Amino acid sequence: MDDVAIIGVGLHPFGRFPGTSAIEMGAKAARLALTDAGITWKDVQFAFAGSYEVDNPDAVVNFLGLTGLPFTDVYNGCATAASALSQAANTIKLGEYDIGMAIGMDKHLPGAFAADPVQYGVPSWYGETGLFLTPKFFAMKIQRYMYDFDITPPTLARVAAKNYRNGARNPNAFRRQELSEEAILQSPMVNDPLTQYMFCSPNEGAAAVVLCRAEIAHQFTAAPIYLKASVVRTRRLGAFEVHSPWVPPERADSPTVDASRAAYEIAGLGPEDVDVVQLQDTDAGAEVIHMAENGFCKDGEQEALLSARGTEIGGSLPINTDGGLISNGEPIGASGLRQIHELVLQLRRAAGDRQVPGTPRVGYSQLYGAPGTAGVAIVST
Template identity: 65%
Template structure:
């Protein structure tokens, strides 16, 4: 049985002093339920993810103690991909008719400061200043620029686009436009990446309500089809985050490539069909690399594509139309549900000022993060 999305809800992303992650999530869930036209007691099962909240399933205390099986899930930056895939899976297997995926987080300011042991790494790796995921992003794009002729200006163009798109999104965090020149003048944090080329950890929540496709007519709104979900972890030989060493004898693509191919295959949809994409833009370089890793262009084509405005709203392949991570920040548990929220609005034709013209029919969402895990979700009208 196919699962469809009938409701989406998003608490704005940003900084909300005094407001808990769980309160933000409760507000996102209420918005998603209202969007779907259902009440909380009708929800038969759910999956909820968070990095900072140890018991995100405690949200039932704010929504209603119905006894609903609500399971906690976590896959780093790909957490929301897992929550959505599991919520769909229990509909596909026939176990449940109406389910929910929830994500929430509230991170302290600044770079993540975890102990390396949380990622199975030795203490010295953190003591000597190597345990920073941002090093990986800097090193991967540096090599990519060297191999494929991508320039620093293209990095800045991507960031400028995402800030510009965020300006059209009243739920986004960073709604101040920044020019390519301003971005190129910001301090280098991890060469070649500059301050305004990075997303920051912040706060927010999202929720998505799903039901059996053959029951969608009972609820309000226009259902969006969930065509394929895939999650893959790194294979040996992939150039991956948090790796004290990597083999020289063999090479494998990023888990993004594996998850992408699997999702296209499940969906029976190819990259040429994608009308709007949400790609993990932890930094501007990541968006550039992920365009190719998700099959949306060839390596090196990004230099021309981005200069020609192809990834702008109104371009051939709009990317991160709501501002992406650069414009919204990254509350880890919720980030992927923000992507789904945006795609659902775009496929419904309800994205307002930032609506992609031409009634987009296929939306593509991609997540990537430590310790080398990627989730891809493909939606269609």
């Protein structure tokens, strides 16, 4: 029994847009989602909006209409969009409303994120000494993973090259130029073993989805996509996580593993049922690790899977068909809804040049970010 359906998706392209505010991008994405659903803003009974840079993303009402609807802003690190989606779905499940929206938007300055570590519950010295940085965490996580499971640098380059190749087929992507594995490996080393072109960049963009109670979905579309699960989890003691100066001797699975297991259980599905996948590729190493953390292969199997091009659009397990974060960049508030946008297009068989073959039925998306928060959503036809 499905509770919640997605009847509309919209996306403002990801990239750099001087003179356009995050709010304006959010409103544009929302309008596209409304048009896709065949409804107007007046039909929307509630909304959630997510952003890192904008305190009040609900200000999209200035451009969409001041209808007085209940509108809640959320921020939850790189899982912000997953949180907006979960809250919107839960609001429909509570039974009070039939139609709502989740909207994400952001407009970041170029370069790695910088923040006050004290705001993350970490002492000032951690930032003062040059340790409060996300890229070096991801580098150290994949460095250890490569040691433990015999993953080689060419595998990292294959992931990045695939995502640039997919992004080149996506008119909404930020980096649309294909790059060879050699060029990726030979680009400047940023945080060993990760080179410049193995990383995504913070940038700008917006995305939106329209959700409704599943029973009424056919009033709006002949082919609703059902939201089977949308789950957020945070780190447990013993997990190796970003923005933490230490890890105790005991070991725990990452929040991605916890969120993934919960989502599969709620959806009544397993990784073998999934046809198209969106993973958090903050860097090429993160995509490699997340393949295993989300159950799509065992630790270490990535080396052979990537070598056989198994995660390409035509492969057995297509991952980041729209180019992922590496090609799209990461406007934090919007990133997870971009993933949902792509999955919906794929399941509708409307993804154009990057459409996966056959009749995909189940899509899977995962977000991970500071300070150890993960979101997983599963959708199906």
